[in-house]
Structure formats: C-alpha cells, structure tokens
Amino acid sequence: MVDAKNISELGSSDTQYQEINDLLDKNQHYKEGFFTSTHVETFKKGLNEDVVRAISAKKNEPDWMLDFRLKAFKHWQTLDEPHWAKAEYTPLDYQDYSYYSAPTCGSCSEDGVEAEIDPEVAKAFAELGVPIAGDDANIAVDAIFDSISVSTTKREDLAELGIIFCSFSEAVQDYPELVQKYMGTVVPYHDNFFAALNSAVASDGTFVYIPENVHCPIDLSTYFRINEAKTGQFERTILVADKGSYVSYLEGCSAPVRDTYQLHAAVVEVIVLDDAEVKYSTVQNWYPGDDDCKGGILNFVTKRGICEGKNSKLSWTQAETGSAITWKYPSCILKGDNSIGEFYSVALTNRRQQADTGTKMIHIGKNTRSTIIAKGLSAGKSDNTYRGLVKILPSAEGARNFTQCDSMLIGDQCGAHTFPYIEVENATAQVEHEATTSRIGEDQLFYCKQRGISEENAISMIVNGFCKEVFSELPLEFAQEAEELLAISLEGSVG
C-alpha cells in the first residue's frame, strides 16, 4: 500500500514555457491551445493497484467506491486494447500516463469542496469563454480541470428546485445512495476496455439529478480541460432525469497543444425515467495534434443512455471537430414503451484525424422510435467513419427507425466510410437507412461565385448547409460555436 502523499509528487512546476510556445507557433489554428502554468499536484506516471487505491484515497472515497474501482481494474487487466475501429494507432503504453493531476494552491482546501478557485485556472476558463463565475444567467457550469472539478456555479439556485448539479467526487460524498443506485447500470465496468479503465481510475465528472416533474430552467453544462502533459482524463458523468422532468445538458472540451498523445477515456451514463426528456449536446474540440496529428487527444469515450420509462426521450447531439482519434458511439437503449432516441452528429476530420463515430439504437419497448442523422465531413488526409447499430428486438412491436448518413469529401486524399449494422427481429418494425456520399459541387461553387460570394465563403456556407439539420438541434450558442469551429477546422483544407 502506497500512501497518497508519497505517490503524488508536488510538481509545482512552472512548466516548459519555451516548449509550449514553440508548439503554439506550429499550431496557430488551435486557439484553445494555450497552457496554464499553475501549481499542480500530479501523480507519477504509471498504473497499478496502488495507483487506483491512491486516487480513491486522494478523494477520500468510501469503501464501495474503492471496491468498484478495484473490481474494474482487475477486469481491465484481462482485456486487450480494441483496434477494430477504422483508426490506426500504436498500442498505448498505459504506464506512461499520469492518472491524477489537480491544480493546488495555498487557499484551496484539499477536498476541493467550494474552495476558492486558483486564479490561473480561473483565467484559463475565462479565456476559453467558460462562465465559471456564475455570471451568465442562462447556464450553470461545472468546470473540470485535469482530474478535478474546480468550480460549479448556480448550485444553490438549482438546489431550490431539488436539482443536484455537482462534481462526481462531491456526489460520491454527498449523495452516495444515488451514485450507488445508478453508477454502472448503463455502462457496466466490464462493458469495454476503456470503460473498465475509466471505472478504475475515474478522475472527476459531473453528477446531475433532476427530480420528478422538474423542468430545469437553465442549461447545465460541463467544460472539460486537459492541461497537464501526459495526463489522462477519465471523467465519469451520471445524469438522471426522474419522472416527468426535463434537462438540457451541454459539454465542451479542449486541451493545450502537446507533442504526445493525450488520453481521454470518459464514461457517460444517462437514465431517463417515465415521461422525462434529456437533451445532451457536445461540442468536442480536443486538440487534434499537429499537421500529422501528433500530440492530439485520443478520445475513447463510452456514452450511453437508457430510456427506462415510458414516453421518455433522449437526444444526443454532437459536433466533433477535434481529437486525433475519436472513438465514440453515444447510444440509446429504448426500453420504455413509446420512448424516443435521437442522434444528431456532425463529425469533421482534417489533416490526419481519424474519427470512428456513430450510435447504437437498441429498441426494446413497444412503439419506440429512433432517428439518426449523421453528417461526416472529411478533408485533408483524414478518415471519417460512421459506424452504427440499429437493433429491433422481438418485443419492440411497432418500432421505427430512420437513419440518414451523409458524407462529404473535401479533397482527394481523405476517406469517408459508412458501416451500419441493421438487425430487425420484429415484423411490425419499420427501419429505413439511407446513405450518400458527395462533394461540394463545382456547379454549386460557380453559382455562389456568380452572385459575388467568395470561394471561401461559399465553401463555408455549403458545408454549414450540409450540417444544418444537426446544428439546428444544438442550443443556439453552441450552434454558433460549432459553425465557427467548422470554419476554423476546415482552414487550409481547400485551395
């Protein structure tokens, strides 16, 4: 048994300034690529049972949480890293990452609850445009910096409605029954390699509970920031919408420019009870790496929700522009009768990015309905894959699915792929799948130019038009951000 104090090296490092600046020069496109220099406590690289115990000890966790971690870790050790996705990467050295990193300063209390935020960290979020001071009336924010949640705004206002919105670590302390009731029910620790890893070393994340018949009046959001080099981020998010409730939840993410792959292996579990509705939106802008995608984030995420109750609805909307590799399939288990699952996705890849993303819609209940709209944009030398499963079980009388996958290729060095799996086991189900591949038409460009519109504007207009159906599902501010991201990410891909 190693003591948490011994294993954590207080790397009060005014870290590698020069190196960062050099890298920034190489990557001017990625505007979130700055690095925050602050006092951090970072575990030594490496992963073993002691590290798992140390993380748990660091967070002062109860035994049941440590047990969950240890069980997951034991199982993880028996698994092989998956390589079935259409994305090539050399097997990772899991001993070469640090599994805990947190900003620390004199005024921060060790357990992190309602401590004053490190000014440097606050500055970082301000620069990212994340309102962690709680001054934006329409949104509540949980800001996560490397392994821990540094600030959660509007908690009290929300608490009056009975809404729990806090960091995952706090939830473990303050709402152990709720966490125990739901954690691992949608994504069990043995679900897959990265889910097992996450379960073992989960850093922090967000916990949301919306009580019965409460319509959450503001958007809840989490902003993830990976700052330290060679640190993995393993957040765990649980969102429970009790009967008749509604919530719109947003998450955004970014990371500084690095020259080695950084690992992000999150798990998100969403539980939607009778007549409740959850809208889950993501704008993913993790650092994609340099022109060869070296140093970008490896984004291996397991997101899954269950529409447990009748008439419940879960809607995933994602705009994926970042990461060197994205491996992500936000899914819906449609168990309740008449429940609805939706997946709206825009995935843009440029340079040598590789995205393998899609969804699973598992229809169990009667008259369950699902819609999948996936738009893939490939540019540069990237590969963009839609992979999805629509499964209609025999019990799903009258189930409906409509899937549309459209790919657009920009340039002739990229790839666009569609791998759908459609399994229908009920004759009353109606399942439709359509996929197309196209590029920006010469005639479309000429038409725009003939009206005086520049080529650059025309392309951005056509691309955004292509993604319109998905962006219209995003909350307004997010939609704008997504459009801008698209434009930035496409820079240099046409010409």
Added chain:
Amino acid sequence: MLKKNTRKISPMAKAAVSHYIEASEQLNKESAQEEVVACRTRAQALLLTQAFPTLRDEAWQYTKLVQFVQNRFEVAHLTPQQHGLTIREVQSFLPPYQAIKLIFVDGVLDKALSDDCTALPKGLSIEFTREAVQSSSEVEVWLEQEDLVNSEPFGVLNNALLAEGFGLKVAENMAIETPVFVLNIQTKLNQISVLSNRVMVGKNAELTLVEHFVTLLNEAEQEGVEACTNVVTVMDIAESARVRQVVLQQQSDLGYYFHNQFIFQSEQSDFNSFYGGLGSQLSRHQNHLFMNGERIENSQNSACLAHQKQLVDSRTNTQHTQEWGASRQLHKFVLADSAVGVFDGMIGVARAAQKTDGQMDNKNLLLSNTAKMNSKPQLEIYADDVKCSHGCATGQINQDQIFYLQARGISKPKATEMITKAFLMESVETIDRKDIQQWVAQEFSEALLSGAYFKTDTATE
C-alpha cells in the same frame, strides 16, 4: 496491428477439420498434377489452423455454422456410385429455353446426362476440372487465384477438395447466344458437392451462364437430403466483354450452400448477375468483384425467399479501382416463419476511382414476427468526385396495399401473395434476358405457392 489470439477450436470443429483433411489426402492419392496436390496440401494446413469461423468472426456473426460443423460430409468424387438417374428424372430441373447443359450429380460430372461438349458453338470451349487436375496444361488457370480463394474459409475447403467443376472459355469477339446451363443435383444423404469453376471471357466476347442448384426429392416423403454444396467460381471478364449470370439456388431445406465468386472485370466490360436464394437450411452466396479498368459497368442483384428455420445470406464486395465505374445493386429478402436473412454489401472506392457511380439498395419484407433480418450496407470511399449511396429498408407488407386489393374483392392471402411476389419481381426483372427471367419468375411463383408462406395465421393478419 491486431493482436490475434491463437484460435480456440472446439473439439467438434477439430473433428470436422480432420475429416475433410483426410478426404483431401485421399484425393491426393488419386492421379493429379503436382501443383494441384500442393494447392490442396496448403489448404489443409490453413484448415488445420483456422478451422471454421464462429460467431466471433465479424463476417460470420449472423451466419451460424454450428450445425454444419456437426456434419461429416463425404466427397462423392471419392466413392462414385451408380446414381441411376435418367434424363427423365432430371428433366424437371432443366429450363424451358434452349441451353448447353452441363450436369453434375452430387458434385460429380455426369457426361451421359450432359450435352455433347465436342459440338459447341464456335468460340466456346469447355473443359472439366477433373481432367485439368489430372493432365491438362490448363490446370494453372484454376490455381491462379489460390491465395484469394483461400481468403474465404469455404474457399480453403474448396481448394482442399479441388477435383470437380468446369472451365468455360469464350474466344475474343465471340458472342455465345445460347446460355450455358450448369445443374448440380444433390441426391444422396451426407454428400458434399465441391465445384471449382473457372470462367474466362475474351475481349469483346459475350456469355450467358446459368447455374442451378437443386436436390432430388425422395418420392415417397417428398423430402430432400441433408447435403452440402461448396462452389468457387473464378471469372475473368476481358475488355469490353459482356457476361450475364443467373444463379438459382433451390436445394432442399435440409441442404447447405456456400458459393464464393471472384470476378475480375477489365475496362468497359459489363457484368450483370442475379442470385435467387430459395433453398437450403443455410446458404451463403458471395460476390467478390474487382473492377480493374475504366468505364466498367455491373449490376448485382438478388432475391431471397426463406421460411421455417432457413438462413439466407447474400453478400457482395464491389471494389471500384479506376475511373468512371458504375455499379448497381438491388437485394430483396422475403422472410417468413423463423427465417433469418443476412445481407452484407460493401462498395469500396479507391483513390484513383474518380467519377465512380455506386448504388446499393437492400429491401426486406418480414412476413412473421419471428423472422429476422440483419443488414450491413457499407461504403468505404477514398475518392472525392464520386456518387455513392446505399439504402436499406426493412418492414412488413404495406397494409394499405393489402386493403386496397381486398377492396377489389381479392382475398387477403391472395393479396399478400400478389404483393410479395411483386416485391421480389423487382429484382428478378433485372435479368435482361426475357426467357431466363420468365423461368426464374416461374420458379419463385411456385416456391411462394408451395412454401405455405401465406397461411392466414401469420403476422400479416
């Protein structure tokens, strides 16, 4: 990259593997050229390490081989017996149109029943695998694609048991009007018909090939036998050549059917194929199509009709490698009772294959609540100036259509039958020779009527 665990092979599969290796060894004792023996021996080695795929193999996740592996099918070629079939008994399997007929019984060529192959139309030559294996210098063309054939598990088994089949050759600029009709009849329990076929169509030549797979029914019980058919067809279609192929698989519901086709098209050639899958408890028909030239056209279509516990698997892998290729596909499945349908289609477009136009449609009708359809229409695209799409729809019969027919005085089962037939015909009608199209349509109609598809107690009620 992929860390491959050493394959765990079940005792049952091991036993099956050694059975087939032994059969292969026995074939090797017969007179055969050394290249053939070497090819079989290499296949034996592969069979030993890979055995048969399981549900864990991505390409076989919907196609269970558990039953197949429990059998020890015998190679009829090794124990030729008098089957005593007369042309009269075979007659019902022959088509109503004129054709050059080649007849195999349990995978063994029957020269007496077949047409005289010395009086063929000018430009067409036929050689049999059996002869090539023993003595012909042409044998190397059978072995050309050995590695590719070995990329499929049942290709490996086919290579291990290489002994029978046919070779067709059409000379340059020759259009063979009369279709070549190949029949394989399963007659005996527990036999495996192994056919290794080679088709070569010269520049600007034309060929129509019809293959029919059937089972001789026991007269008293009207039941077929549990037997297996394993076919590999390697086809070269030279520049500007045109090939029309129709495969009709109507083995008894106890049978097994595995057919791997490897088709190579050269520039400006045209390949039009149709697969009708009606029989067997487990059937899998697979086209591997390589479009190695510019301005190639092809259309691959299928219609599969299954009931009871049948599994019908139809798949295509279409690789566009050069500019201006156009591929069309329509695959239709009708599934009743507890039947399972599997469609897997891949359109690949290489970087150089600009101006590709690829389209793949899969439409499925479930007639019962216990039927299942698994569909995987895939695109893998590396060129930007292309038009590729796929569509897939699965559902039940449109009740409005049924009602409309009922309102015109047609009974419900009849209405269901009419609509189902029309649904299948869309694919059958892609056969662009009227006489063959009519023959196939007739076979489907009869199967629909005799197969008890439209009992009133089905889910269509």
Added chain:
Amino acid sequence: MLLTIENLQAEIDEKQILKGLNLDIKPGEIHAIMGPNGAGKSTLASVLAGKDAYEVTAGSVMFDGQDLLELGPEERARKGLFLAFQYPVEIPGVSNKLFMQTAVNAVREEQGLLALDMFDFDEYAKDKIELLEMRPDLLERSVNVGFSGGEKKRNDIFQMALLQPKLCILDETDSGLDIDALRLVANGINALRSESRSFIVVTHYQRLLDYIKPDFVHVLYDGKIIKSGGFELVHELEEHGYDEIIQQSK
C-alpha cells in the same frame, strides 16, 4: 459602351464552341440572342460569367471599361454582371436569406456601401418577393431545394432584383416555364429595365421576347453571330425558321 466583345473564341474539352463572336452593348439596351440548339448560346453566357470549364482561346471582352476575362467569377458579379442560370443550382441547408444577404453585402462592399443587417435586408427584399409573387417563406427555404422549375427561375430573377446588376444575362430563363410563370419572370425583367441597365436574353423561342421587346436581335450559329437586326427579326425567324438565315449566311 457597357460591353464590347471582339472575336471571342472559346472551347470546352478541346472542342471549339465560340468561333469569333463580336457584340457591342450600350447601357440600357436589350439584346436577344437566338439560335438553334448547339449554336453556342449557353456557352456565351457561361464564358461571360467566367465558368471554369470553358477556355477562352482568343478575343477580348471589355466590361464597363475593364478586361472582363481577367476577373474571377465573383469579381465579375461584384462589378455588376449577373447570370440567370438555365438550371439554377440547389444548395441544401443554405437559406435564401443567408445566401442573398452574403451576396448583396459582397456587392455593396465593392461599391463602398455599408453591409445590410438582417432587418435591413428583410425590408430590402420584401417588395421584390412580392414583385415575383414568391412564397412568403422564400427567404427561410434552402436555395432552390424543393423548388419547381418555375420557382427556380423566378428565384434567379428575384436574386437579380436584389443585386441590381449593370448587365443581366438570362440563359434560357424561359425554358420550361408555363404561361403564368413566364409572365411573372417577364414582369420581373421589365421592372428592372432602366437607362443604365443592359440585358442579354438568350433563348430560342419568341414568347419571352414578345413580353420584353428587345432592341436588338442576333442570330447565333456555329459560334458566330450570323445576322443582327431589330425586333422584327424575331418574326422573320418565327416565319421562316433558322434554316433560311443559315443558308443566306453561307
């Protein structure tokens, strides 16, 4: 002179289409270009608008005092050259509003005018929508997506009304239109006529010309103008067909 075309020769896929074409257009004039299929009418329209696929092999085109051929298509548009397409293009997901607001502001920027914001633009577009009797939700709909043939053509004329160009080239705008749509399109064109605005109307029927009464009519055949005249030439063509004129010119 607004437009001066001298000895214009152009080809596509190494096939010569225009074989030495000359044309002068003064401000305010309406010129009709007629001719049988394959004469090069649409090629002329595309070459003037700057379509990439065509290569100009000889000749010159001066537009409002500058060398038109030196400019990219968007620069030509900003200088006041407008092409109504024979087949207006669909752009899924892009609203007419975004499309035309971007276009109008690009032209205004060129003219040194301030950009129109959303509200100004709506106001500006309003009466033009009415003029062409377009559906009120026109601005919200995607560019030409789900439009009937007639709606697409009207949408192009609507865009022309918004951009207020100096030279309007109508490429077979009348083809495929029923009589009501034709009347709307003609009304739109007539409403835009002015002292300073010129038109080139490419067509092979007289029916649109009956509505707009061009000042000059040219017959294009085999890449050249073989006959020019006034409006009466339209009726001559109507009576005798192209053959006679083609024979005379040989």
